[in-house]
Amino acid sequence: MCTVCGCTEGTPSTECAKTHDAESHARYYTHVQDDCDRHYAHPHGDQGLQRSYHARDSHSHHHRSVHHQAHGGQALLSGGAGPAALKVTGMSRERVIQIERDILGKNNGIAADNRALFVADDLLVFNLVSSPGAGKTTLLVRAVSELKRSRPVGVIEGDQQTSSDAERIRAAGVSAIQVNTGKGCHLDAAVIGEAYRRLPRLTGGILFIENVGNLVCPAAFDLGEACKIVVLSITEGEDKPLKYPDMFAASSLMVINKIDLAPLLEFDLGKTIEYARRVSPKIDVLVVSARTGEGFGELYAWIDRQARHQRHVVEDKRR
Amino acid sequence: MHEMAICLGIIQIVEEELRHRSFSRVRSVCLEMGALSHAAPEAIRFCFAVVATRTVAEGAVLNIVELPGVAWCMSCSKSIEIARRGERCPCCGSYQLQVTAGEQMRVKELEID
Numbered sequence: 001m002c003t004v005c006g007c008t009e010g011t012p013s014t015e016c017a018k019t020h021d022a023e024s025h026a027r028y029y030t031h032v033q034d035d036c037d038r039h040y041a042h043p044h045g046d047q048g049l050q051r052s053y054h055a056r057d058s059h060s061h062h063h064r065s066v067h068h069q070a071h072g073g074q075a076l077l078s079g080g081a082g083p084a085a086l087k088v089t090g091m092s093r094e095r096v097i098q099i100e101r102d103i104l105g106k107n108n109g110i111a112a113d114n115r116a117l118f119v120a121d122d123l124l125v126f127n128l129v130s131s132p133g134a135g136k137t138t139l140l141v142r143a144v145s146e147l148k149r150s151r152p153v154g155v156i157e158g159d160q161q162t163s164s165d166a167e168r169i170r171a172a173g174v175s176a177i178q179v180n181t182g183k184g185c186h187l188d189a190a191v192i193g194e195a196y197r198r199l200p201r202l203t204g205g206i207l208f209i210e211n212v213g214n215l216v217c218p219a220a221f222d223l224g225e226a227c228k229i230v231v232l233s234i235t236e237g238e239d240k241p242l243k244y245p246d247m248f249a250a251s252s253l254m255v256i257n258k259i260d261l262a263p264l265l266e267f268d269l270g271k272t273i274e275y276a277r278r279v280s281p282k283i284d285v286l287v288v289s290a291r292t293g294e295g296f297g298e299l300y301a302w303i304d305r306q307a308r309h310q311r312h313v314v315e316d317k318r319r
Numbered sequence: 320m321h322e323m324a325i326c327l328g329i330i331q332i333v334e335e336e337l338r339h340r341s342f343s344r345v346r347s348v349c350l351e352m353g354a355l356s357h358a359a360p361e362a363i364r365f366c367f368a369v370v371a372t373r374t375v376a377e378g379a380v381l382n383i384v385e386l387p388g389v390a391w392c393m394s395c396s397k398s399i400e401i402a403r404r405g406e407r408c409p410c411c412g413s414y415q416l417q418v419t420a421g422e423q424m425r426v427k428e429l430e431i432d
Contacts, residue, residue: 094346096430099336103328103350103424186321217321220357245404246357249418278414279405281393 014179014195107221110189114196114224118207119314124307125207127225129247131240132213134233135257137165139290140208143299144174152205156195158187158212165210175200186217189224206303215244226310227252234258234265238272245279253284253302260289322362325424326370332426333376342431347380349428353421354402355388388421 102108118125128136137157144153155176157166166178177195179187192209199207209225211218219228230251232240235258241248248254254276256269273285286302288295333345348367352360360383367381388401394413401421407414 094430094432095342096428097336097340098428099332099426100428101332101426103325103332103426106328106331184324186324188324217324220321220325242405246355249404275405278407281415281417 014177014191014198104220104222107189110193111222111224114189114193117193117196118224118226119310121202122204122314123202123207124205124303124310125209125223125225126303126306127209127211127218127223127228128231129211129215129218129228129251130213130231130233131215131236131244134213134231134236135290136210136213136231137168139231139255139257139288140210141168141172142290142293142296144169144208145172146296147206147300147303148172148174152200152202154199154202154205154207156187156192156199156207156209158191158210160184160212175202181212185212185214186221187211187223188221192223206307215240215247219244219246219250226306229253229255231255231257232272234261234267234269234272238268239275241272241276241279248276248283249280251280251283253286255299256285256287257290259287259294260292320362320366322358322366323370325358326363326366329367329426330370330374330376333429334374336429337375340431342375344432345376345379345429346432347382347430348376348426349382349384349430351384351386351423351425351427353386353388353423355404355418355421356424358424360385384427386421386423388418390416390418392416 115125128140130136140155144155147153153174155166155169155174157163157169157176157178158181159165159178160181160183162180163178166176169176177198179191179195181187181191187209196207209223215230228247228251230247230253232254234256241254254273256272259269262269269287276283276285284302286295286298288299329348329350333348336342350363352358352363363383364381371377371379388403389398390401390408391398392408392411392413393415395408395411397408397410398419399408399410399416401416401418404418405414406416408416
């Protein structure tokens with residue numbers, strides 16, 4: 001039912017939804033009423049899809065001003081009705097209205113808000129994407145265990161069901177929020193914004209978002225992260241970048257995981273990197289083993305470079 | 320299947336227009352989709368019909384204007400058309416391509432009653 005509250009089983013929910021404060025529930029119901037007042041055909045049916053739409057719409061207040069700007073300057077192209085929608089005798093009542101709006105504009109607007117919040121909180125955010133089983137969680141458990149010694153670290157875990165990944169992260173001594181997408185195949189910016197508000201303050205630290213294991217859908221959705229990191233395990237074969245080019249094109253870094261299994265497999269590392277650079281000529285590449293820790297020094301050095309880069313960008317903006 | 324989420328985005332845009340204008344139904348929706356966007360037009364057509372049910376856009380015709388992908392070849396300094404990512408430059412064979420257009424997914428116009 002609601003992406004924020006997760007009141008209904010089988011629909012997107014954020015962990016701890018049942019225990020969240022009365023204020024956020026009150027806000028949610030306020031939105032529902034607000035929307036009911038304004039919608040002509042608000043879909044309150046029982047179908048899951050429509051519930052999903054309803055949930056997303058409950059967040060529309062965040063960007064109303066943006067939408068209003070986008071509505072400016074729309075022109076009536078053909079007749080049948082004047083500017084005041086008056087019917088003109090003998091003319092068709094059909095009108096063609098120019099919209100010219102990005103379909104993902106709403107998500108992207110919320111992502112921009114998330115990004116501004118992350119930067120204001122001096123937080124570096126990475127969105128980890130991969131196919132299922134590439135080793136994102138194992139990689140994260142090792143990384144957060146070591147990174148937490150030098151700075152605050154938090155994790156938002158995305159999965160269709162279960163909170164087992166968040167429990168693995170918490171066992172490593174780091175705050176984690178599990179987001180269950182229900183039937184959903186990706187995380188979106190609104191869900192990340194809510195999950196972030198449930199985490200303790202991570203000022204000056206790093207937030208990892210572990211996206212749903214899926215090399216297709218998460219590529220389309222900006223969450224407000226500094227960059228996407230695509231994790232590819234060598235058991236998946238060399239041609240994944242060519243098969244799923246959008247994800248590799250959207251990512252700044254490709255981490256090739258499970259390199260400790262190389263002696264057991266016929267895996268061509270050079271070909272994998274070449275394929276990735278066909279779809280994304282500038283993508284960075286690191287080779288690691290989340291099991292043995294090989295290559296993690298280079299990963300931390302890469303993260304430090306990203307942190308310095310973000311700091312420079314922020315300082316440049318302040319000037 | 321993120322095409323469902325994309326179609327929900329289309330319906331949200333239609334519903335937001337409804338708040339600002341007086342109309343009783345949408346006859347057609349015109350989209351612009353680049354060849355390098357994150358969705359396949361056929362999947363969008365299928366999902367749109369499902370998502371539009373019981374909304375003001377129920378039964379609306381979906382027109383999709385497909386736009387080509389365009390990239391700048393960093394090797395031969397030419398602008399070229401590509402159908403998908405990972406293709407080589409038809410002029411010099413290089414894969415050093417920077418996409419410059421064809422990623423858009425936009426609601427262009429609505430025909431309304």
